Amino acid sequence: MERVATPRHYLMVRPTYFDVVYSINPWMNPEKPTSTRLAIAQWEWLRDLFADLGHEVDLLPPRPGLPDMVFAANGATVMNGRVLVARFRDSQRAAESDAYLEWFPAHGYTDVRQARWVNEGEGDYLAAGSVILAGTGFRSTPRAHRETEEYFGVPVIGLTLVDPRFYHLDTALAVLADDTVMYHPEAFSAESRERLAELYPDAVLATAADAAAFGLNAVSDGRHVVLPQAATGLIGKLREHGFEPIGADMSELLKAGGSVKCCTLELHGTVPAARPDR
Numbered sequence: 001m002e003r004v005a006t007p008r009h010y011l012m013v014r015p016t017y018f019d020v021v022y023s024i025n026p027w028m029n030p031e032k033p034t035s036t037r038l039a040i041a042q043w044e045w046l047r048d049l050f051a052d053l054g055h056e057v058d059l060l061p062p063r064p065g066l067p068d069m070v071f072a073a074n075g076a077t078v079m080n081g082r083v084l085v086a087r088f089r090d091s092q093r094a095a096e097s098d099a100y101l102e103w104f105p106a107h108g109y110t111d112v113r114q115a116r117w118v119n120e121g122e123g124d125y126l127a128a129g130s131v132i133l134a135g136t137g138f139r140s141t142p143r144a145h146r147e148t149e150e151y152f153g154v155p156v157i158g159l160t161l162v163d164p165r166f167y168h169l170d171t172a173l174a175v176l177a178d179d180t181v182m183y184h185p186e187a188f189s190a191e192s193r194e195r196l197a198e199l200y201p202d203a204v205l206a207t208a209a210d211a212a213a214f215g216l217n218a219v220s221d222g223r224h225v226v227l228p229q230a231a232t233g234l235i236g237k238l239r240e241h242g243f244e245p246i247g248a249d250m251s252e253l254l255k256a257g258g259s260v261k262c263c264t265l266e267l268h269g270t271v272p273a274a275r276p277d278r
Contacts, residue, residue, distance in 0.1 A: 003223040003243055005054070009266065010055060010265065015040055015043050015062070015253070016040070017066060018039040021067060022092050027257035028255070029255070034252065034256075039070070046248060046250070060072065063095070068256060068258075071256070073121060074086055074121045082152060085100045085114040085115065086114075088120060089118045089120065121265065122266065124139055126170060131154065132152070132157070137161035138164060167257070172187035172188065176222075182218075205237075217259040217262055220243070228260065250263075
């Protein structure tokens with residue numbers, strides 16, 4: 001099967017203030033040294049790659065005191081011109097929402113609001129064709145799933161995460177195309193594994209080693225799949241399924257529990273024209 005790439009529109013945040021000074025996931029260790037310079041270099045490589053692949057990249061300015069703001073995917077969910085800004089679980093990240101609430105209206109989006117319930121954006125909400133796959137168990141709540149479904153008018157399929165290392169859906173599952181995903185079965189509850197197997201019988205399955213390398217924190221344009229280079233097993237499987245994998249070194253950002261997808265918020269759809277009823 002020949003895979004076809006389609007141009008995407010991404011929002012990213014430069015890791016100007018990247019550091020690990022607290023711990024809100026199992027990957028973060030404030031006692032382990034970090035290099036902001038290296039984080040910036042790895043991020044710039046990713047940004048330039050997206051541009052080379054023909055994708056549009058917008059930049060949201062970073063803010064001091066918010067070291068995790070580089071993980072732009074967590075900031076919002078965007079579909080067809082509507083924006084649901086995150087409500088973070090942890091106080092250390094709460095102020096990031098203000099930046100998104102300001103940026104989107106300033107860039108032509110007229111339908112923007114913050115989630116009422118804990119909702120960590122594309123970290124837990126992945127568009128897959130005509131549905132949204134939504135994670136819960138550690139961050140976003142089931143009530144947020146219902147809110148998201150009502151706001152976007154798109155069916156939301158809830159999936160329960162059970163391994164704290166994979167605390168967001170985008171660490172355990174990646175959407176490769178509208179009808180194709182890759183995921184790590186052991187990251188999900190038995191019920192969610194059954195649902196995924198039913199929905200995606202031909203999915204690419206990740207081993208424990210590739211999942212631990214954050215190989216599922218990947219970005220796909222339908223043909224090219226950018227993922228951590230250490231996930232060698234997944235890279236081979238993606239080639240077998242007709243995709244073109246591109247290995248990335250995001251090792252410095254992984255010290256904060258993030259990689260390729262965490263750094264990349266996809267702006268699905270176009271900016272809507274202002275409506276008279278708004």
